[in-house]
Amino acid sequence: MVDQTSLELRSLVKPDGALELSLVRVPVPTPRDDEVVVRVEATPINPSDLGLLLAAADVSAVTTSGAGVRTVVTAPIAPAALRALAGRVGKSMPVGNEGAGVVTSAGASPEAQALLGKTVSILAGAMYAQFRKCKAADCLVLPAGTKAEDGASAFVNPLTALGMVETARLEGHKGLVHTAAASNLGQMLNRLCRADGIPLVNIVRSAEQVQILRDLGAEHIVNSVQPSFSGDLIAALEATGATLAFDAIGGGKLASQVLSGMEAVASASAKTYSGYGSSVYKQVYIYGSLDTGPTELTRGFGMSWGIGGWLLSNFLAKVGPEAVARLMGRVAAEIKTTFASHYTRTISLLEALDPDVTAAYSRRATGEKFLINPNLAVD
Amino acid sequence: MVDQTSLELRSLVKPDGALELSLVRVPVPTPRDDEVVVRVEATPINPSDLGLLLAAADVSAVTTSGAGVRTVVTAPIAPAALRALAGRVGKSMPVGNEGAGVVTSAGASPEAQALLGKTVSILAGAMYAQFRKCKAADCLVLPAGTKAEDGASAFVNPLTALGMVETARLEGHKGLVHTAAASNLGQMLNRLCRADGIPLVNIVRSAEQVQILRDLGAEHIVNSVQPSFSGDLIAALEATGATLAFDAIGGGKLASQVLSGMEAVASASAKTYSGYGSSVYKQVYIYGSLDTGPTELTRGFGMSWGIGGWLLSNFLAKVGPEAVARLMGRVAAEIKTTFASHYTRTISLLEALDPDVTAAYSRRATGEKFLINPNLAVD
Numbered sequence: 001m002v003d004q005t006s007l008e009l010r011s012l013v014k015p016d017g018a019l020e021l022s023l024v025r026v027p028v029p030t031p032r033d034d035e036v037v038v039r040v041e042a043t044p045i046n047p048s049d050l051g052l053l054l055a056a057a058d059v060s061a062v063t064t065s066g067a068g069v070r071t072v073v074t075a076p077i078a079p080a081a082l083r084a085l086a087g088r089v090g091k092s093m094p095v096g097n098e099g100a101g102v103v104t105s106a107g108a109s110p111e112a113q114a115l116l117g118k119t120v121s122i123l124a125g126a127m128y129a130q131f132r133k134c135k136a137a138d139c140l141v142l143p144a145g146t147k148a149e150d151g152a153s154a155f156v157n158p159l160t161a162l163g164m165v166e167t168a169r170l171e172g173h174k175g176l177v178h179t180a181a182a183s184n185l186g187q188m189l190n191r192l193c194r195a196d197g198i199p200l201v202n203i204v205r206s207a208e209q210v211q212i213l214r215d216l217g218a219e220h221i222v223n224s225v226q227p228s229f230s231g232d233l234i235a236a237l238e239a240t241g242a243t244l245a246f247d248a249i250g251g252g253k254l255a256s257q258v259l260s261g262m263e264a265v266a267s268a269s270a271k272t273y274s275g276y277g278s279s280v281y282k283q284v285y286i287y288g289s290l291d292t293g294p295t296e297l298t299r300g301f302g303m304s305w306g307i308g309g310w311l312l313s314n315f316l317a318k319v320g321p322e323a324v325a326r327l328m329g330r331v332a333a334e335i336k337t338t339f340a341s342h343y344t345r346t347i348s349l350l351e352a353l354d355p356d357v358t359a360a361y362s363r364r365a366t367g368e369k370f371l372i373n374p375n376l377a378v379d
Numbered sequence: 380m381v382d383q384t385s386l387e388l389r390s391l392v393k394p395d396g397a398l399e400l401s402l403v404r405v406p407v408p409t410p411r412d413d414e415v416v417v418r419v420e421a422t423p424i425n426p427s428d429l430g431l432l433l434a435a436a437d438v439s440a441v442t443t444s445g446a447g448v449r450t451v452v453t454a455p456i457a458p459a460a461l462r463a464l465a466g467r468v469g470k471s472m473p474v475g476n477e478g479a480g481v482v483t484s485a486g487a488s489p490e491a492q493a494l495l496g497k498t499v500s501i502l503a504g505a506m507y508a509q510f511r512k513c514k515a516a517d518c519l520v521l522p523a524g525t526k527a528e529d530g531a532s533a534f535v536n537p538l539t540a541l542g543m544v545e546t547a548r549l550e551g552h553k554g555l556v557h558t559a560a561a562s563n564l565g566q567m568l569n570r571l572c573r574a575d576g577i578p579l580v581n582i583v584r585s586a587e588q589v590q591i592l593r594d595l596g597a598e599h600i601v602n603s604v605q606p607s608f609s610g611d612l613i614a615a616l617e618a619t620g621a622t623l624a625f626d627a628i629g630g631g632k633l634a635s636q637v638l639s640g641m642e643a644v645a646s647a648s649a650k651t652y653s654g655y656g657s658s659v660y661k662q663v664y665i666y667g668s669l670d671t672g673p674t675e676l677t678r679g680f681g682m683s684w685g686i687g688g689w690l691l692s693n694f695l696a697k698v699g700p701e702a703v704a705r706l707m708g709r710v711a712a713e714i715k716t717t718f719a720s721h722y723t724r725t726i727s728l729l730e731a732l733d734p735d736v737t738a739a740y741s742r743r744a745t746g747e748k749f750l751i752n753p754n755l756a757v758d
Contacts, residue, residue, distance in 0.1 A: 087649070250678060273470065275430045289678065294676055295675070295676040296675055297676070299674060302688065304690065304693060305688050307685070311682035
């Protein structure tokens, strides 16, 4: 067992400002009593992985050296972006938040032994690797007959979608707004909101995305590139009563437009004039940064509003382990329905370093989602 | 009693987009059992009154007609500003949030009768008037020997300063940041934070304002027009541990700079690298709009942050009547010390319509504060 090795993908920001991607062969440690080793067979490239993986480097300017498992990809990082990366310069970082695979060895404890041969999902980091050691208690055992590919994305998107709905409940909102709503996550959120009877306004940026959601049966879809956007948005906000938005875009004026639309609905039904706007509380959480430019708030939406960052790990810490266990139980039960993910391509660790493939997954295009199978042959 | 009349200042936005300020003579109603009538002798022009009073009109372009108590002042309102005022078009609005005066008549109840002849402060709206009827229970009786002028500003600024400190406590922050910190409110907040031992970072915009606060004994003062601002701010944030800011400016980049400074302090002491920034929660509340332009957030401060509107009336509703009563008791006891306000000029209702005076109070200049005595002679 101590002789086993695992190839894993590493991302390194060098002091000279270059990003270096490579594969590193590391020993697979023997699991302790309460641990198992998982042979990773499916691990997605989520938008939330790309920040760590690509470090905001210019992937259109990659150079490649070496070959096979010794391939090294280098790409330049703009000096402005480099400042925010100071904490990781010189540190070879493993990548990949989540994934699924088969338990191939287990520690002595009954809990660990019980997992031998089982297909499990884990959220452990360093998943872009052939093997990953983790606590037995952190494994989500998938229902019998579930393939690793089906369980690859059991944490980030399902818990984010559930987290959005739970946040609405905890903070007293009766409807939700989601931007970049045709994403894998957005489609999942539509299925979840339909199942739970929560009104959802989907904001998208193209006619194709409108169609994706229409085909899913989404009721409220507004296209922000249409001239009628502002009026369409207000009509959808009025129909749903949504006062909470989750925004994947971050930059630009969209968050502000959403707050203005919510205030237009709230003040239309206000009985008396107030220069401070309505007393209806309106909230936007920014959870992504598809537009890395500044967020611009016009503040034409009264005084009863908030905007803030939303991060899954902070949400999970806030609700506590019992709530998380309840949510995970639901994910496992509905992994092939509500929480199903779809992938446009499955690649090997080596293909993840291919400049054309890197360019493709770095685009974060709606409807395109990559899955890595680290146990596909690399030579 | 029914023959008594009261002159009151009115602000009217006309359908053609003009602001009209005038004085209107209204009957003073007989108080009901639980009511009193106050002869208003001192009522401040707060920044929070100017929005209702001036309706964003261009006060440099006023025209005046009539004379004496029949003076009518007219000023144009830009079409863009007019949209937000739709709810008040055609409604003659009384103005003036707070003030103080002497109870001249009282209803039959013992509580009302007990107030006869007393000097009281009230937060009732429509205070730019010779007489104001209100509930006896809403009167804050000032300690014997307190003049109306001393009690004119007993609510808005004192409760805002107390509300900021209470918000910090309720939301778990150990230090505060305040912008436009040399204002009347800012000076009050300095006295309050010193008395309560709460570290306070004062952000100002000129050397004169630095001196005002230095003379008050303020410890942490940073000048945002200095080239060293960013570093000075981080040093002050580090010294105080402040993670909550109250921003009177609203527009521009200052709120974002404050969050970035807080994050720089938090991430400097973080033990591990995270692409999502520190887990230290950072909050900015915007409570004013000295810069009416858009708020620009660079979001270079991780994911654990929030920004939102802060309105005194919402805060008071949230903490509830018992907490408000406790805070008001403290205001009354410290009205001549911690919560003292200073005025540069006392004017009559007629002078409030004088174009030069209007231009002066609409400037909201630091250190300049106007008091109206509605019972000064107007003819």
